[in-house]
Amino acid sequence: MRLNAKVPPSEMRCFETYLRSKKLKLTDERVKILTTIFDKSTHFNAEWLYRELNQKKQSMSRATIYRTLYLLVQCNLVRRNSLGSAHANYEAIREAEHHDHLICLNCDRVIEFYRLNLEQLQEEICHEKNFQPLHHNLQIFGLCSECINKTDDSTMRHKVAQIRT
Amino acid sequence: MRLNAKVPPSEMRCFETYLRSKKLKLTDERVKILTTIFDKSTHFNAEWLYRELNQKKQSMSRATIYRTLYLLVQCNLVRRNSLGSAHANYEAIREAEHHDHLICLNCDRVIEFYRLNLEQLQEEICHEKNFQPLHHNLQIFGLCSECINKTDDSTMRHKVAQIRT
DNA sequence: TTTTTTGCAAATCGTTTGCACGCTG
DNA sequence: CAGCGTGCAAACGATTTGCAAAAAA
Numbered sequence: 001m002r003l004n005a006k007v008p009p010s011e012m013r014c015f016e017t018y019l020r021s022k023k024l025k026l027t028d029e030r031v032k033i034l035t036t037i038f039d040k041s042t043h044f045n046a047e048w049l050y051r052e053l054n055q056k057k058q059s060m061s062r063a064t065i066y067r068t069l070y071l072l073v074q075c076n077l078v079r080r081n082s083l084g085s086a087h088a089n090y091e092a093i094r095e096a097e098h099h100d101h102l103i104c105l106n107c108d109r110v111i112e113f114y115r116l117n118l119e120q121l122q123e124e125i126c127h128e129k130n131f132q133p134l135h136h137n138l139q140i141f142g143l144c145s146e147c148i149n150k151t152d153d154s155t156m157r158h159k160v161a162q163i164r165t
Numbered sequence: 166m167r168l169n170a171k172v173p174p175s176e177m178r179c180f181e182t183y184l185r186s187k188k189l190k191l192t193d194e195r196v197k198i199l200t201t202i203f204d205k206s207t208h209f210n211a212e213w214l215y216r217e218l219n220q221k222k223q224s225m226s227r228a229t230i231y232r233t234l235y236l237l238v239q240c241n242l243v244r245r246n247s248l249g250s251a252h253a254n255y256e257a258i259r260e261a262e263h264h265d266h267l268i269c270l271n272c273d274r275v276i277e278f279y280r281l282n283l284e285q286l287q288e289e290i291c292h293e294k295n296f297q298p299l300h301h302n303l304q305i306f307g308l309c310s311e312c313i314n315k316t317d318d319s320t321m322r323h324k325v326a327q328i329r330t
Numbered sequence: 331t332t333t334t335t336t337g338c339a340a341a342t343c344g345t346t347t348g349c350a351c352g353c354t355g
Numbered sequence: 356c357a358g359c360g361t362g363c364a365a366a367c368g369a370t371t372t373g374c375a376a377a378a379a380a
Contacts, residue, residue, distance in 0.1 A: 025354055025359060046344075061362045066345060073326040081330050086370090087344055088329065102296045113290055121283050122305060129276055130310040131267045134321060137330040138303040140287060145295040156299060161238040164253065165246050165302040165330065190334060190379055211369080226337045231370060251345095252369055 011038055011077055018075035029060055033068045037078065043091045043110050083110060084141055084163040100138040105159045106147035139165065176203055176242055183240035194225055198233045202243065208256045208275050248275060249306055249328040265303040270324045271312035304330065 015034055016026050036052055037044070046065055053060045069090060072078035076093060083089045083103050100118070102111040118138070126133045141163055143151070180199055181191050201217055202209070211230055218225045234255060237243035241258060248254045248268050265283070267276040283303070291298045306328055308316070 023359085027354075027360065029361075059362090062344090063346080063363080064361060067360085070326065074322060080326065080328070102291065102294060102298075104296075105299065111294055111296065113294065115286065115290060118283070118286050118290075121280065121286065122303075125278055125280060125283075126267065126305060126307070129267060129278065131269075131276065131305070132308045132313050133267075133305050134270065134307040135325045135328060136303070136305040137328075138287075138301070139330070140291060140296070140298050140301040142291070142296055142298040142300070148297050157239060160300045161235065161245065163245070163300060163302075165304070188334085192335065192379075194336075224337090227369090228338080228371080229336060232335085 009038070015072070015075060015077060019071070024071070029064050030068050030071070032060070033065065034072065034077070037072070037090075037092050038094075041092055043081075043083065043089055045085075045087055045089050047087075049090075081137065082164055084139060084165055086162075086164050100140075102140050102142070102144070104144035104147055105141050105156065105163075106143055106151050109144050109146075111144065174203070180237070180240060180242060183236070189236070194229050195233050195236070197225070198230065199237065199242070202237070202255075202257050203259075206257055208248065208254055210250075210252055210254050212252075214255075246302065247329055249304060249330055251327075251329055265305075267305050267307070267309070269309035269312055270306050270321065270328075271308055271316050274309050274311075276309065 011034060012031070015030070019026050019030070032053060033049065036049065040052065041048070046062065046069065049065055049069075050060070050062055053065070069078060069080075073080050073090075079091050079093050081089055081091060081101075083101060084105075098119070099112040099114040102113065103109075104111075122133065122136060125131075141160065143156075176199060177196070180195070184191055184195075197218060198214065201214065205217065206213075211227065211234065214230055214234075215225070215227055218230070234243060234245075238245050238255075244256050244258050246254055246256060246266075248266060249270075263284070264277040264279040267278060269275075287298070287301060290296075306325065308321075
């Protein structure tokens with residue numbers, strides 16, 4: 001039974017095209033996952049998606065979620081980015097534009113930013129080093145304005161040491 | 166039995182000081198780990214260290230290695246940085262200076278670089294956003310000059326999707 | 331002696347995978 | 356109908372942890 005389809009946005013078409021090109025199928029599960037991601041999330045992880053999908057209606061296994069996330073990353077609808085944590089984090093790619101992250105180590109807030117110079121500078125460096133960039137990632141860890149006075153040094157040192165980058 | 170100490174370099178003193186400040190002990194195992202790291206490595210992982218330490222003389226458990234690595238990160242003698250892989254990578258911090266990485270997705274070569282503008286730009290962004298930076302990390306993934314013609318698109322798309330950042 | 335360390339093995343935990351059944355195209 | 360997709364549960368694999376024995380201070 002096909003999901004009572006809301007008008008499929010461009011993301012859906014993109015996914016469909018990708019799947020067809022790989023001879024893969026557009027299943028209900030895949031549709032629901034994509035919809036959930038683009039409806040409700042900015043940054044999320046597999047567990048959030050699992051709970052989000054299972055709280056309401058029928059269940060969906062973690063396996064399917066992981067497998068679908070892989071496909072979505074492959075066709076550039078989703079970006080994988082652990083944001084310093086030990087597990088994977090993902091984000092929906094809404095516009096084509098890229099951005100980097102400020103990550104608060106106290107409250108886990110993620111602040112996105114984009115700076116053209118920064119991108120250009122990177123291009124420049126790659127060119128100099130004769131390196132062909134395919135992906136890049138800048139994350140700055142620290143304390144957001146709300147958290148600056150809420151922790152102590154030793155806690156922060158521990159947290160910095162725990163960062164996975 | 167204390168290791169027949171080569172003249173302890175400044176790193177050793179730093180470690181010793183740190184340990185003492187925490188009422189921890191300077192054991193043979195810890196000395197050997199630090200020595201191995203600063204003698205032989207640039208970028209390494211726990212497994213490399215394990216093999217390096219165990220191939221010659223007596224054995225050392227992985228547990229000790231992980232526990233010691235944690236201490237070394239705490240006292241800023243070692244930096245933890247997965248470089249996009251699923252497991253942790255580490256590097257000895259030889260000078261105080263910071264650098265970023267170009268990482269070849271084909272041959273895993275790591276090219277270090279430093280660019281003052283880049284650092285300044287980041288400072289600027291943080292200042293604007295009222296964010297206190299504690300750690301940052303820029304990695305550019307792609308193909309080094311030697312590998313540019315050695316792979317195909319689909320392989321690279323897969324590898325990019327596997328990156329953990 | 332007292333406290334910290336170590337090695338071992340078992341436990342974690344997010345993620346991946348093999349398999350048998352079910353559904354899509 | 357053939358080929359993918361799914362759920363389940365088991366496998367994975369790097370890292371962590373509890374515990375009893377061993378070593379530093």
